Amino acid sequence: MKILLAEPEFPIPTKGKNCKNYLPIGLLKLAAYCKDRGDFVRLARGNLPQEEVGFRPDEIWITSLFTYWREYVKRSVEHYRKLFPSSKITVGGIYASLMPDDCKTYTQCDEVFRGIHDGAEKSMPAYDLIVGSNDIDFQIVHTSRGCIRNCRFCGAGKIEPTFTYKDSIKHEICSNKLIFYDNNLLANPRIKDLLHEIADSRFKGKPIVCESQCGFDGRLLTPELAFLIKKARFQNPRLAWDGPYSQFREIKKQIDLLVDAGYRTRDIFVFMLYNWELNFSEMEKKRKKCLGWQVQIADCRFRPLDQRYDRYDARKAQTNDDYYIHPKWTDEQIKRFRKNVRIQNICIRMGFTKYSQKLERKGEQRRRIRNKIMEQLKEMGYDAPKVRQIIEERDGWVAHVRIAESYKKIRLSSEYRITGAP
Ligand code: B12
Numbered sequence: 001m002k003i004l005l006a007e008p009e010f011p012i013p014t015k016g017k018n019c020k021n022y023l024p025i026g027l028l029k030l031a032a033y034c035k036d037r038g039d040f041v042r043l044a045r046g047n048l049p050q051e052e053v054g055f056r057p058d059e060i061w062i063t064s065l066f067t068y069w070r071e072y073v074k075r076s077v078e079h080y081r082k083l084f085p086s087s088k089i090t091v092g093g094i095y096a097s098l099m100p101d102d103c104k105t106y107t108q109c110d111e112v113f114r115g116i117h118d119g120a121e122k123s124m125p126a127y128d129l130i131v132g133s134n135d136i137d138f139q140i141v142h143t144s145r146g147c148i149r150n151c152r153f154c155g156a157g158k159i160e161p162t163f164t165y166k167d168s169i170k171h172e173i174c175s176n177k178l179i180f181y182d183n184n185l186l187a188n189p190r191i192k193d194l195l196h197e198i199a200d201s202r203f204k205g206k207p208i209v210c211e212s213q214c215g216f217d218g219r220l221l222t223p224e225l226a227f228l229i230k231k232a233r234f235q236n237p238r239l240a241w242d243g244p245y246s247q248f249r250e251i252k253k254q255i256d257l258l259v260d261a262g263y264r265t266r267d268i269f270v271f272m273l274y275n276w277e278l279n280f281s282e283m284e285k286k287r288k289k290c291l292g293w294q295v296q297i298a299d300c301r302f303r304p305l306d307q308r309y310d311r312y313d314a315r316k317a318q319t320n321d322d323y324y325i326h327p328k329w330t331d332e333q334i335k336r337f338r339k340n341v342r343i344q345n346i347c348i349r350m351g352f353t354k355y356s357q358k359l360e361r362k363g364e365q366r367r368r369i370r371n372k373i374m375e376q377l378k379e380m381g382y383d384a385p386k387v388r389q390i391i392e393e394r395d396g397w398v399a400h401v402r403i404a405e406s407y408k409k410i411r412l413s414s415e416y417r418i419t420g421a422p
């Protein structure tokens with residue numbers, strides 16, 4: 001069979017297409033599965049013209065993401081229907097699973113596929129189908145599907161109704177960075193073994209670093225797990241605090257576990273759902289607690305699981321016709337809370353006591369210089385270099401670095417290139 005796997009033209013900036021948030025991972029797994037059973041497959045990212053597709057597919061499989069991006073799915077169905085009127089079109093993915101009836105009538109596809117595809121789940125994603133795959137320096141991993149909990153605001157249980165998990169992912173590792181898409185990573189009963197496995201794994205002789213897209217379920221966190229998370233090199237661990245302000249003691253204990261395991265508070269994030277049942281003043285109390293703890297906030301604006309549009313624009317005054325505004329919130333409060341969080345995060349990241357745009361710009365510049373120096377030192381073959389200080393002197397920038405077990409002062413050109421041997 002000849003199958004075209006299509007990703008709708010989602011509103012993702014071109015440079016974000018191959019980033020860890022928007023690789024069409026479902027389609028890549030389906031591609032590998034189809035290839036294994038002998039099908040001819042091709043991946044289309046967006047609504048391609050006929051000559052670029054290059055063959056007449058028997059079937060077209062279109063993926064979907066957030067429900068409020070459904071119009072892009074519809075456009076994709078219309079586009080490919082026009083090109084290939086006799087091909088069967090199936091839509092699967094998140095919107096298809098959360099709103100199957102709407103998906104059928106609104107997009108006019110032939111079939112809706114709900115939930116997880118068991119066959120594809122056993123396949124390694126075919127990353128080679130992505131144009132520019134050589135530049136992808138991460139891989140997306142699910143160690144579990146579904147969740148042991150059933151929070152009212154969350155769609156995990158509908159999209160992935162059965163909780164399943166893997167015992168090992170060692171054989172899957174094909175990069176130095178793992179991005180976990182698990183809904184609730186710590187709920188995997190084999191999580192300790194998995195974390196040990198990652199900590200001990202190497203790819204091309206180098207250690208693995210990790211990131212979890214969803215927050216850790218702090219109720220499951222123990223001193224041992226916190227230590228293993230650090231050992232498995234998880235960067236910027238995120239804890240979820242969706243409940244009321246009164247839970248702050250428990251949240252603080254969870255943060256302390258991560259700090260005891262070796263994380264700096266400013267590298268820890270607390271996920272917070274807002275525009276939901278906790279009103280603005282309660283969310284502000286939660287925000288200020290995080291300021292006191294010096295942890296950053298990952299703010300999540302609530303959208304209902306059947307939300308059909310989202311034209312949120314931070315620069316405009318808007319109404320419910322533009323995006324979902326919870327009855328306990330106003331547009332102004334939503335935007336104020338978001339802004340307050342943004343400013344607070346900058347202060348925590350940069351170590352400011354008070355926000356100033358000038359200081360922020362300076363801090364950003366220093367961060368860029370630091371990254372440039374690190375890149376150059378790594379290219380020069382130094383293992384684990386550290387940039388201690390960056391100073392602007394009268395005759396240009398200098399940096400104090402730690403390389404090969406000793407401290408050195410290096411000079412930088414106006415393009416922040418290291419001049420001379422460090
Ligand atoms: C990881 C994740 C993210 C990541 C990555 C998103 C992504 N590319 O998937 C990031 C961090 C970007 C993200 C962001 C957000 N997310 Co999110 N996210 C998730 C999460 C946990 C997993 C998504 C996932 O697994 N994606 C990979 C999927 C697409 O691939 P797959 O599952 O392996 O595909 C399988 C099947 O779906 C099927 N399949 C897929 N396509 C097709 C096609 C065909 C034809 C067939 C047959 C089968 C098929 O087969 C595949 C193999 O089994 C889900 C919860 C969940 N369990 O789904 C929430 C979820 C999608 N996110 C959600 C939300 C709310 C958000 C945010 C709005 C949060 C916020 N307020 O900031 C933002 C949105 C940002 C934006 N730009 O609008 C909601 C969406 C609700 C809605 N109304 O749509 C969910 C459902 C969580 C929830 N709260 O309920 N998210």
Ligand code: SF4
Binds near residue numbers: 150183
């Ligand atoms: S714990 Fe997280 S993934 Fe699980 S149901 Fe609650 S919000 Fe969803």
